[in-house]
Amino acid sequence: MFKFGTAFADVRKTVIDEAHMTNPLCCAGVVTLMFAVVTPALAQQQSAAGRIKMVSGSAFIVRQGAPIPAQVGQFVFEADGLRTGADGKIGVTLKDDTRVSLGPSSEVRLERFIYAPADGALGLVLKFVQGAAAYVSGRIAKLAPDSIRLETPAAIVGVRGTSLAIRVQPQ
Known part of the structure; x- marks a missing residue:
């Protein structure tokens, strides 16, 4: 038995598929869309300065002025800040194995992080x-x-391989 709806759907699908596959603008649009979605995610992973290893209480990454609740495993990038609330603690390990931990009501900014030893490009500024x-x-x-x-x-302190504790009073 002939079903008009099914036959029409098959014809319409074939016409639409063929039109999209042969239209160069459509193909270019699909490729552009794929790069637009995939490239920022890859760039963020490649340029990550480190990862959050420990979070307790209220702790945030401050990225472009906006606080983001911190979670273990989250990436930290150059120019990010870390902030804790009155009950918060956070620990971060950077790509070069530098470790930074904050206690309650604390804030630090990763002003600069460059770690490309093969190129001789190295630098770290923490505020x-x-x-x-x-x-x-x-x-x-x-x-x-x-x-x-x-x-x-x-x-401003220059560091030559050490560990230290810092306390900064709010101004």
Whole structure:
């Protein structure tokens, strides 16, 4: 028995599929759309400075001025900030194995992070804004100790491979 609806759907599908496959603008649009969706995700993963390893209480990544609730495994990028609430703690490990931990009511900004040892490009600038933090240097400090700077509102410190605790009073 002939079903008009089924036959019409088959013809319409064939016509539409053939029209889309032979239309160069459509194919170019599909390729462009694929790159637009995939490229930013790949770029973010490639340029990540590190990852969040520990979160407790209220802790946030501040990205482009907007707080994002922090989660273990989340990427941290150059220019991101880390902020904790009164009950918060957060720990981050950067690609060079530098470790930074923040206690409650604390904030630090990753002003600069460059880790390309094969190219000789190394650098780390952390700006401690307020609160308590612990810092353990990674490979950048071993390979290029003069390329690390820790900033507080009162001082700028060059680091040559060490671990330290910092407390910054709010201004």
